[in-house]
Amino acid sequence: MEVMEGKKPYAEWEVGGEIYKLKLTTAAVTALEAQYNGNLIQMMDSGIPSLGNMLNVVHRAARAYKPSLKLNDIYNLFDQYVEEGGSQVEFMTNVFIPVFQVSGFFSRNQTEAMGEKIDGLKEKLL
Incomplete structure (x- = not known):
C-alpha cells in the first residue's frame, strides 16, 4: 500500500x-453498508452525521487494530473525550472524517482537498 509522505x-x-x-476494512465497510442500507458517504450528505452513526463507524474502524473493543467501550471513550475538552464537531473533523480518508473512500487529491475544506469547517464551527 502506498502511503502519502509523512502520513500514517x-x-x-x-x-x-x-x-x-x-481504519475501516472492506469487511467493516460492507457490514456498515448493509446496516445503513447504502453507501457510507451518504451519512455526510446532510452535514454532521448523528453521533450514534459516527461512533458506530469508529467502533468498526477501531476493531481493525483492537478487536476486543465493544461499542459500549467506544461510548465510554467518547464520554471521556468530551470530559477532556473534545466536542462532537471536533470528533467529526478530527476523527470521523480522517477514518474515511485513510480507508480508501477518496483519492489522494480528494483527501488533500478535503483537508483544506475541513480546516475551513473547523474555523467556521469552532
Missing part, C-alpha cells in the same frame, strides 16, 4: 493518553 495508514483518536488506531 490509519487515523488516530487520542483519549486518556492512549492512541486508538482507526
Whole structure:
C-alpha cells in the first residue's frame, strides 16, 4: 500500500493518553453498508452525521487494530473525550472524517482537498 509522505495508514483518536488506531476494512465497510442500507458517504450528505452513526463507524474502524473493543467501550471513550475538552464537531473533523480518508473512500487529491475544506469547517464551527 502506498502511503502519502509523512502520513500514517490509519487515523488516530487520542483519549486518556492512549492512541486508538482507526481504519475501516472492506469487511467493516460492507457490514456498515448493509446496516445503513447504502453507501457510507451518504451519512455526510446532510452535514454532521448523528453521533450514534459516527461512533458506530469508529467502533468498526477501531476493531481493525483492537478487536476486543465493544461499542459500549467506544461510548465510554467518547464520554471521556468530551470530559477532556473534545466536542462532537471536533470528533467529526478530527476523527470521523480522517477514518474515511485513510480507508480508501477518496483519492489522494480528494483527501488533500478535503483537508483544506475541513480546516475551513473547523474555523467556521469552532
